[in-house]
Amino acid sequence: MRVPPEMFRFTTGERAELYVAILHAFGEANERLETALGLDDVRARLRSVGWLDPLDDKDLTEALGSLRDWRLLDVTQNHAENYRTADEYERRNLQYSLTKRGEAALAGVVHAMGVLASTGALQTAVLDAIADRLGELVAQLGDPGVPDRRVFGTLVELEGHLEALRGNTKQFNGELQRLLRAEGADQETFHEVKSATVAYLQEFTTNLEQRAHAIANRVELVEDRGVALLHHRALVGAELPPTSGGDPAVAWLELRRARWEGLRAWFLPTDGGTPRVQQLFVVARRAIIALLQVLDRITESRRRSTSAAGDFRELARWFAVAPTEEDLHLLWSTAFGLGSARHAHLAHPDPELVVSSARWVDAPPVEVSALLRSAGRTERFSRTGRVRDVAAVKAARAESARAERAALKAAWDRLDTGGGMRLSQFGRLDHEVLERLLDLLGRALAVVPDRHGVHRATTGDGRVEVLLRPPEAHREQAVLRTPRGVFTGPDYDIEIRTPGGRAARRPWRAAEGAATG
């Protein structure tokens, strides 16, 4: 891009403001279709664009001259009017008008100011508008009855929205990066801007993907109908004005194609790459995270570090003037909470033993080492505190568990019937073995009998199985004797199988009974 020399000379130097105001005045005039202004017209226009400083003819003429030298203004002599006096002729003879370059320069300045003043914005509305226009295009292309002019209109709108999206994104991204970079400044407003931005971004990214997807779909639909057709109809509808130098349609079509490419790059890249809208999403998300982190830091530092330093200073003052030594320690404990708890370590072996309504003086005292009282020192063992010897406890537990298991095994071995038998056949048993037997009977009787009236149960670990068949009628009570007493009960047919033994035999009989002992 090569900018003609001197094009922006008017924006510098001490008279820059005047130059800009003059150009601005010409711009305003142009909008009202006045293309040429005389000296008095310029003066009047200057006031309307806000130039209120006194300005004599000489200065104004000089300024206009300069602008002319930079080829921003053209001067023509107007001979068409009737001048009554020489003075009038001098004043109105010269007519100034903007050159093309002057127009561009003014537009450039206006645009630059606009960029400086604007804040970029991402609008989901723009995305929606793009999707809508694309939808319309699809419909219009499918219907030859729609005037080409409408196609042209819709296409221009579409391009306008795409342009807006690009422009906004560009600006917004720029601002976002500046926001992420800049720290410090005025923390208060800064904080607000950032949290607002986060909310804004979150709003924007919601449904961004669905919108982008909808647009991509419609782009495909339009392409199905033919982009060439679209552009052709739009060209017809555009009714391009004739210009000097070649057919404008070629350049026009070229521009449309480029824009279409741009649309695709945003939503459906031809090379299958990542759509730009996706990048936008990524940028937004990253920005949200970054901003939240910055915000965290700001709030943290604002809430704490400044105030924490203030708190420490204030505490220092309090310490400096606190009334007594004891107050110092109280302040320390209250403000810092770093002190230890304090508890007695001597307790009764069983604290529950004394009722809670007893007075301390009536309750037995705890056992204080007698050696401490007599010799001023405690026994080694109590000095180190009552550390529970976990290893010993564990070993004892393991030992008792082993013994229990062994006893159980022995009992079951004794009980293993090696096949079916009568309960009464056990005759004499050790007491412990009888307990096991009762346990098994209990388990079996708790189970609902099957079709043949057989109760079948296993022990919890599944190692012992017991089968119990109710006794036939008239059978005598089973009587089992142990060293501690006599058990009588119905004489069931019983079969007990342990892992070691095995069996299968036949039924017996008995009746209900109870253990005595």
Next chain:
Amino acid sequence: MSNLANQLVIAEREEVARAIRLLLATPLIGAGATPEAFDLVRRRREPVGKWFDYYCGWSLVVEPRLGYARLAKVRVATDPTRPARRHRTGRAPFDRRRYTLLCVVAAELLGVPVTTVGLLADRVVRASAADPVLPPFDTSSRAERMAFVDALRLLESLGAVDVVDGATESFVDSTDAKVLYRVDATLLMRLLAAPVGASQVAVTPGRSHTDEVPLRFTELLTRLSRERRYGDADEPVSEVQRNLWLRHSVFRKLVDDPVVHRDDLTPAERAYLESPTGGQLLRRAADQAGLLVEERAEGVMLIDPDGVATDSRFPDDSGNAKVAALLLLDVITSAPGPVAVEQLRAEADALLGRFPKWAKGYRGEDGARRLVVDALDVLRAFGLVRLDSGVVRARPAAARYAVTRTSADDVEDES
């Protein structure tokens, strides 16, 4: 029969209980100084945090990466016997100068991530000079430098500053000492446990401090500890807030103090503690923390049989004063009424005669008096006696250390 799952549950219970008591003893546990304790708290932080939150309303922050666990113990302190202590032999309590310097140093450290001892001292000099209330800090005085070093070493021990190079102690000898520190600002801020910052409590700045702070001191402490969650003290609060406050205030005393006599409690607190709910919670809390409950007509105490959750033990032989305290307590409890300090002095004299090896500090003219003072400090610290105008009264809980009737005469042979 025990199996693996059971063992794990038991292990967890024991670990949780231990972690709770470790935090009670050391509300700021650093991974650097006590890696095992920190690791335990880190592993069991969920149940432990819940325990503190439910019973005491204290929050536990564990920073696994930064390597510290901080229990924010909020309460208006009533016990002056738990001061900050110097990191020197004797562990003397902080004095006014040291406390003041500690706070100024902390405030100055907040602004700098890295500093040296000299730069820090300069900042403290300037900060003190700029403040009308604070006494100036004079680095040319050895005593001042010593106090400064003590304050710094406390911050060091808490992990708020990290010595990268050199030793803080060297500053005592020379202001040219080269010591480089790295500051942990977050931890530094976490040192303040009170929910309200001192700067938020309105004291008119400037000269009026000197008049105002001493007058309003108790009120200032209360205001530092005011927590919004319980509602404003002046306004009627909801039933829920009231209950929450009762639970938390009762348990804060129970878990932190050696004994809670019923007359230390407000009527509402007493009613709460005596209610079935209160009693049930007390038992459950103690059980989870591995503490034993001793409940008597006159009060309640939680006992830590392992002596983990305590800064000091009694009865114990770790100092002559403690032994004397036990023996003097026998005198105090067996007396029919209050005992004059004078009377105890005579007893102390007898003790010094009986134990000729006791510290030199208690020898000489003033020795017996000092022994009595120290012994009474021990007893007061454990809530066993009350001292007013030269008269000592045993508090009810003192009776638990009375001479055992049966074992009173089985004097063992000593060497």
